Amino acid sequence: MEVVDAWERYAQGRTPRRDANASGAKTWLNWTQYADHGPDESILGELQDRTVLELGCGTGCNLAHLSTLGAECIGVDIAPSQREKAVARWGHLPGLTFHTAEVTDHLCRTDGPLDVVLSVFGPVWFADPEQLLPLIRKRLSPGGVLAFSHKPPSAGSEPVGTLREARAVTRWDYTPEEWSALLTSSGYSNSKAEIIPPPKGQEVGTLLVRAYT
Template structure:
């Protein structure tokens, strides 16, 4: 029986657990997807032609490995979950130019001087981190002309700003709250503009079927 998490980090440690026998195999690296539907919607072209990239909340690390294999990108993934970071590092330790680290993303960004051509996140850490803290840190770690792009579920009409997540382990738990920040496209664009980003694009990518969940995709550039 799985022990319920008591902290947000432990919650993410239990995300997408292996339910099969033996060691969990590495996932296939077939697509670079901003949406939860493989092969649907925009791909790696959103990031331009970076030589270096940082992924915030990479989970299984598939997109970072895709960039390395298909575009020659040297990339780092930083994840709040020790379990996710260790697993991705174990799966992909032989991939040239790919590495994974365990850290809270704001602490990682503020504690390093490395700069990147692209910083991105798919339904990951950007969704779950206060943007007033995160966005200026991302801006500082981007090279001139660098791209910041992220996606998360398109918010419903009743969702605005920081919202507590529901679901397993989170219902009726005053001691454990996992927060996600939800804004419509124009609010995200305005927030990035206020922190110095230009050439902003904010769009909603419809799901491939009517009952599916749409994806919010935001992109901005640090001035060259």
């Protein structure tokens, strides 16, 4: 499948996450494209005993951190090699499972309520939101939260739906206002979309979105 091949090529070119962050922590969550920058998991609310699904979990580093905080964590990624890496590094942690699947297929073929769904530069950026957002909303429990991040659109960005990555991967570049409108039309409430300023010396911030059931 062309899309899977494209993400496998991307995964092979990624540098493994370092063993500790700047503060010496062995696990941590990072929403932005910059190391040790931006908010942490506190924006998700209480995590103890909550069921968390990460879409596009990659090698599982962000999700592994949430499992150490008492969450029951499920990771899904389309690239088979990512699951292998995730299990090799984090398979010893309790309450943490990884799956290889396309995210809309996974949401349709599984059941059970979810308390938190997150995506860090993942499928919420690369899947048709008019299909994906309602699927997530259907699975979220009352009071549940969807949170995701990606680069904000910039002047000269290619149109929404432009194919890239060997003409296999589509990216939806929406502004904070456009995401808020899409979330409202999909049944979410109290959405908040903001752009996190970049660290000193960088020019591109990070778009961070949260919405609730």
